[in-house]
Amino acid sequence: MKREIIVGSRKSKLALTQTGHVISALQAKFPDVTFKIHEIVTKGDRILDVTLSKVGGKGLFVSEVEQALVDKKIDFAVHSMKDVPSELQEGLTIGAIPKRESPYDCVVFAEKTNLDELPQGAVIGTSSLRRASMLKRYRADFQIKSIRGNIDTRLKKLYAEDFDAILLAEAGLSRMGWLSDETLRRQTLDATTCLPAVGQGALAIECRNDDAEVLAMLSEIHDTETAFCVRAERAFLKTLNGGCEIPIAGFAQKEADGGLVFTGFVGSVDGLTRLDVQTSGDTPETIGIEAANILLKQGAKELIDALRSL
Template identity: 60%
Template sequence: MTRKIIVGSRRSQLALTQTKWVISKLQVQFPEVTFEIEEIVTKGDRILDVTLSKVGGKGLFVSEVEDALLDKRIDFAVHSMKDVPSELAAGLVIGAIPKRENPLDCLIFKTATDLENLPEGAIVGTSSLRRAAQLLHIRPDLQMKPIRGNIDTRLRKLQEEDFDAIVLAVAGLKRMDWLDKLQHPYVFLDEQTCLPAVGQGALAIECRDGDTFVQEILQTLQDDETSNAVIAERTLLKALDGGCEIPIAGYATIKNNEITLRGIVSSVDGQISHQIKESGQNPHELGLKVAQKLIDLGAKEIIQGLRNNG
C-alpha cells in the first residue's frame, strides 16, 4: 500500500539539498512510500540584517518547523544538527542521525593563502561568535565583520566587498558540491585552530514521538558512532546552557569505542579561552564531565557576563 510522507525543510538551497539527500536514501529502501517536501521559512531565515547572536533565543532555524510537526502538517523534518536546540519541543524526538560529513570550518581567502599570511588588521566575515573568538585568540589583530546569507551570497560578498576572508562550514560546501567550484584559495581549519560547533556536519531528522512508522523507516539512516559523538557534544551544550549568543565549541571523536570530547568556552574577543579534553565511553556522562570542568575553570562567569551585557 502506498503511503505519502510530508517532509519539512527550510527553504535555503543547502537545507533543500540535505532534505533531498535524506529522501533519496529512504526512497531506495521504501519504494512504496511517496515523499513530498514542504518548505518552511523560519525566523532565522527572515532576519538577515542582524547577527544571530543579536536576534536571540534558541531554535531560530527550527521552531516553525517543529510547530509544523506538532500540528501534523509534516511527518518529519531534516535539520542541520548545529541548529537544533539542546532541548527539543515536547512531543518530538530525533528519529535518526545519519553519518556525519566533515565537521571542520573552512577559511576562504580573497588573495591570501593561509591564516598566518592574512595582512595585519584583515577583515574576516563571520556571524559566528564561536568562529570569531577562536580566530581572534590566534590573531587578535583581525577585524571580524558580520556576514549572513547562503553560500553563494557569502562568496559573492567576499569577491565584491571589503572582506579579506570568510569562514564557512566544510559540510555545507561539500553537500552543495561547492569545493570544486571555489575560485579562491581556502584552507580547512583544524580543530586546534577552530573547534567546530556542537553537531556541526551532522544532520538531525526530527519526528513526532510515537509515530512508529516514521521512526522505523528513519532508523535505517541511523549512524550510531555519529549519534554517540553528537550526544556527548549536545550534553555539554545543554549543561552549559549555551546558544548562538555564547562562544561555545564542542567536538567529539570516537576511536576503539572510546569517545574523546573537546570543549571550549571563550570570551567574545578570544582573550579568555577555557579548554578541556576528556575521554570516556558513556557519551552523556562525558558531556557532563567536560561541562563541569569548564565550569570549574570559570565558564559560567563568561556565559553569565555575556548574557548580562547582551
C-alpha cells in the same frame, strides 16, 4: 509504508540540498514511498540585518519547523544538527542522525590561500561568535565583520564586499558539491585552530515520538557512530545551557577502542578569555556532562552570564 511523506525543510539552497540527500537515501530503501518537501521560513532566515547573537533565543532555525511537526503539517524535518537546541519541543524526537560530513570550519579567501598570508588587520566575515573568538585568539589583528545569509549569498558577498576571507562550515560546501571547485581558494581549519560547533557536520532528522512508521523508516539511515559522538556534544551544550549568543564549542571523536575523546571550550568574543577542557570515556552523556562541569568550576557560568547580559 503507503502514505505520502511530507518533509519539512528551510527554504535555503543548502537546506533543500541536504533534505534532498536524505530523501534520496530513503527513496533507495523505500522505492514505493512518495516524498514531498514542504518549505518553511524560520525566524533566523527572516532577520538578516543583525548577528545571530543579537536576534536572541534558541532554535532560531528550527522553531517554526518544529511547530509544523506538532501541528502535523509535516512528517519529519531535516535540520543541521548545530542549529538544534538541546531541548526539543514536547512530543518530538530526533529519529535519525545520518553519517556525519566534515565537522571542520573552512576559510574561503578572496585572494589568498592561507590565514597566515592575510595582511595585518584583514577583514574576515562570520556571524558566529565561536568562530570570531577562535580567529581573534589565532591572530588578534584580524577584524571580524558580521556576514549573514545563505551559503551562496555569503560567497557572493566575499567577492563583492570588503572581505579578505569568510568562514563557513566545510560540510555545507561539500553537500553543495563546491569542494571540487578549483577556483575556490580555501583552507580547512583543524580542531586546534578552530574547534567545531556542537553537532557541526551532522544532520538531525526530527519527527513526532509517537510516529512508529516514520521512526522505523528513519532508523534505516541512522549512523550509530555519528550519533555516539553527537550525544556527548549535546550533553555538554545542555549542561552549559549554551546558545548562539555564547562562544562555545564541543567536539567528540571516537577512538579505535570504541571510547570517545571530547574537547570543549567556552570563551570571550575577543579571544582573550578561553576555558578549555578535554575528557574521555565510554558513555557519551557522562563525558559531555563531565566536561561541562569542569568548565563550570573554572568559571564558565560567570562568563556565560556576563555574555548574555550584553
